[in-house]
Amino acid sequence: MISRERIGDLLLPLATIVILILAWHYGIQLFDVPTYLVPPPGAVLEALNRGLIGGTLWPHIGATVLAIITGYLTGCIMALLFATMVSEFSILERAVYPVIVAFQSIPKVALAPILVVWFGFDLGSKVVMVALICFFPCFVNAAIGLKSYSPDLVDLYRAFGATRWQIFWKVKVPSAAGHIFAGLQISVIMALLGAVVSELVASRRGLGHVIAASGLDFDVAMMFACVVILATLGVLASQLIRFVYHRIVFWESQSAASTVVAH
Amino acid sequence: MATADPKLSLQDVSVTYRTSRGPLEALGPLSIDVADGEFVAILGPSGCGKSTLLKIVSGLLSPSNGRAVLNGAPIERPRQDVGIVFQQPTLLPWKNVIENVLAPIRVQGSYSPEARAKAEHLLEMVGLAGFANHYPHELSGGMKQRVAIARGLIHEPHLLLMDEPFAALDALTREQMTVELQAIFERTRKSVVLITHSIPEAVFMADRVVVLSARPGRIVQIEKIDLPRPRGLETMVLPEFTAMCDRLRRLFTH
Numbered sequence: 001m002i003s004r005e006r007i008g009d010l011l012l013p014l015a016t017i018v019i020l021i022l023a024w025h026y027g028i029q030l031f032d033v034p035t036y037l038v039p040p041p042g043a044v045l046e047a048l049n050r051g052l053i054g055g056t057l058w059p060h061i062g063a064t065v066l067a068i069i070t071g072y073l074t075g076c077i078m079a080l081l082f083a084t085m086v087s088e089f090s091i092l093e094r095a096v097y098p099v100i101v102a103f104q105s106i107p108k109v110a111l112a113p114i115l116v117v118w119f120g121f122d123l124g125s126k127v128v129m130v131a132l133i134c135f136f137p138c139f140v141n142a143a144i145g146l147k148s149y150s151p152d153l154v155d156l157y158r159a160f161g162a163t164r165w166q167i168f169w170k171v172k173v174p175s176a177a178g179h180i181f182a183g184l185q186i187s188v189i190m191a192l193l194g195a196v197v198s199e200l201v202a203s204r205r206g207l208g209h210v211i212a213a214s215g216l217d218f219d220v221a222m223m224f225a226c227v228v229i230l231a232t233l234g235v236l237a238s239q240l241i242r243f244v245y246h247r248i249v250f251w252e253s254q255s256a257a258s259t260v261v262a263h
Numbered sequence: 264m265a266t267a268d269p270k271l272s273l274q275d276v277s278v279t280y281r282t283s284r285g286p287l288e289a290l291g292p293l294s295i296d297v298a299d300g301e302f303v304a305i306l307g308p309s310g311c312g313k314s315t316l317l318k319i320v321s322g323l324l325s326p327s328n329g330r331a332v333l334n335g336a337p338i339e340r341p342r343q344d345v346g347i348v349f350q351q352p353t354l355l356p357w358k359n360v361i362e363n364v365l366a367p368i369r370v371q372g373s374y375s376p377e378a379r380a381k382a383e384h385l386l387e388m389v390g391l392a393g394f395a396n397h398y399p400h401e402l403s404g405g406m407k408q409r410v411a412i413a414r415g416l417i418h419e420p421h422l423l424l425m426d427e428p429f430a431a432l433d434a435l436t437r438e439q440m441t442v443e444l445q446a447i448f449e450r451t452r453k454s455v456v457l458i459t460h461s462i463p464e465a466v467f468m469a470d471r472v473v474v475l476s477a478r479p480g481r482i483v484q485i486e487k488i489d490l491p492r493p494r495g496l497e498t499m500v501l502p503e504f505t506a507m508c509d510r511l512r513r514l515f516t517h
Contacts, residue, residue, distance in 0.1 A: 150353065152349055152351060152353045153353050153355070155318075155323055156347060156349065156353050157366075157370065158323055158341050159321045159322065159323060159341045159345065159347050160341070160343070160366065160367040160370040160371070161341050161342065161343050161370060161371060162370045166370055170355075170366075170369075170370070171355075174355070174356075174357045177357075249357075250357075251356040251357050251398060251399075251400055252356075
C-alpha cells in the first residue's frame with residue numbers, strides 16, 4: 001500500500017513542474033519572446049518526439065550513458081581504493097591526502113581539451129573526464145566515513161581477537177556505508193556534467209555533441225530536448241543510487257546527514 | 264573465597280600515560296586476584312582508572328609495570344577466553360540480534376549450527392527469546408544491553424568483564440537487569456569482574472568488593488560480601504545488605 005503521504009510526495013513536485021511549463025508556455029507568448037531564442041514547450045516536445053520516436057537521438061544517448069557508467073565506475077572504484085589506503089595507513093594519509101585536495105582545486109573542465117589530445121575524440125577522453133570529476137566527492141566522503149566508526153566497537157573486535165582487515169571489513173566499511181553512498185550520490189550528478197562537458201569540447205557522438213551541433217543549426221528546440229533528456233537521466237541515476245542506499249544501509253533511517261558536499 | 268589458584272591475577276600492575284604535560288599516573292600499583300567462579304566488583308569514583316584496568320585485563324593495553332595473568336598465562340594481547348560488556352551496548356547496527364551474539368564466533372571463524380543453538384539458548388536466558396531476527400534499532404536500551412551480555416558469554420569465556428554495563432539504563436530497568444544478571448551468574452558461575460560506581464549494585468552482586476581511590480586508582484579496601492546466595496530482591500532489604508552499603512558509602516564521604 002502506498003500511503004496518502006507518499007502519493008503527495010510524488011504528485012506535488014509534478015504539480016510544480018506542470019505550473020512551470022505553463023508559465024513557460026504563456027510567458028513567451030505574453031512577452032513575445034522570439035521562438036528562435038526560447039522555443040515553446042510544444043516545440044521541445046516535438047523535438048523530443050523527432051529524436052526519441054524517430055530514433056535519431058538513441059545512439060547519442062547510448063554514447064553518453066556508456067561514458068557516464070564507465071567513467072563513474074572507474075572514478076568511484078579508484079576513489080574507494082584511495083580512501084581505504086588513506087584511512088588505513090597514516091603515512092599515506094599525510095603524504096597523499098593534501099595532494100589530492102590540492103588537485104581538487106584544478107577546474108577539471110579546463111582539462112577537457114588536453115584529455116581530447118591525449119585520449120582522442122571517442123569514448124576514451126570522456127571516460128577519463130568523468131572518472132576525474134567523480135573521484136573527489138566519492139573519495140572525500142569515503143575517507144571521512146572510514147574514520148567515523150565507533151572506537152568502542154573497534155576495541156571490542158580487537159578484544160575478540162579480530163585481525164586488522166577483519167575490523168576493516170566487519171566494522172569500518174559498514175560504518176562508512178552511509179557516507180560512501182552520499183559520495184556516490186554526488187558523484188553520479190558530477191558524472192553527467194563530466195560527460196557533457198567532454199562532448200561539448202570535442203566529440204562525434206553523445207548528447208553534448210548534439211547540443212553543440214544543434215547550436216550551429218539554430219535548432220534551439222533540439223538543444224532544449226537534449227537538456228530535458230540529460231535532466232531525466234540525472235534524476236533516474238540519482239534515484240537509483242538512493243534506492244540502493246536505502247536497501248543496503250537500511251539501519252540509517254535518516255537521509256545521509258553530516259556529509260561533505262564537494263565538487 | 265580461596266585464591267589459591269586464581270583465575271585472574273594482577274600483580275603490582277600500574278599504568279602511566281605519557282602526556283604533553285609529563286607522565287600521568289592512571290592506575291595503581293595494585294594487586295587483585297579473582298578466583299574461579301568468583302564475582303568481584305570494582306568500585307571507584309570517576310577517573311579512578313577503571314577503564315584502564317578493563318583494557319589491561321582484556322589485553323588491549325599492556326601495563327607499564329607489573330604482570331597480569333589469566334588462567335596461568337600472562338595477558339599479552341587480546342585473547343579469546345575473556346568476554347566483555349561495555350557501558351554502551353556497542354552492537355553492530357547492520358546485524359540482527361542473533362548475528363550480534365555470534366559476532367565473536369564469526370571473528371574466530373568457528374561458526375557451527377551448535378554455536379547458533381547456543382546463541383539462541385543465551386538469548387532465551389537473557390529474556391530475548393523471539394527477538395533473534397530483530398535489529399538493534401528496534402530494541403530498547405535494556406534489551407540491547409541484554410544482547411551485549413549474551414554476546415559476552417557466547418564463546419564460553421573463562422572471565423566476563425563488565426564496565427558499568429547498566430550505567431546507561433534508566434533506574435527501573437537498571438534494578439531489573441541487576442537482579443537478572445545475578446541470576447545468570449548463579450547459573451553459569453563464570454568468574455566476573457564488574458566495574459561500577461553503584462554501591463548497592465556492587466554489594467548485591469559481588470563476592471568481594473574492591474574499592475579504588477581516585478586517580479591514580481589504588482586499592483583502598485577490599486570487602487568480602489557474605490550475603491547468602493541465591494540473591495534476589497529480598498536480599499536488598501536485609502539489614503546486612505544495608506549495613507554493608509553504608510560501610511562502603513562512608514569510605515567515599517569521610
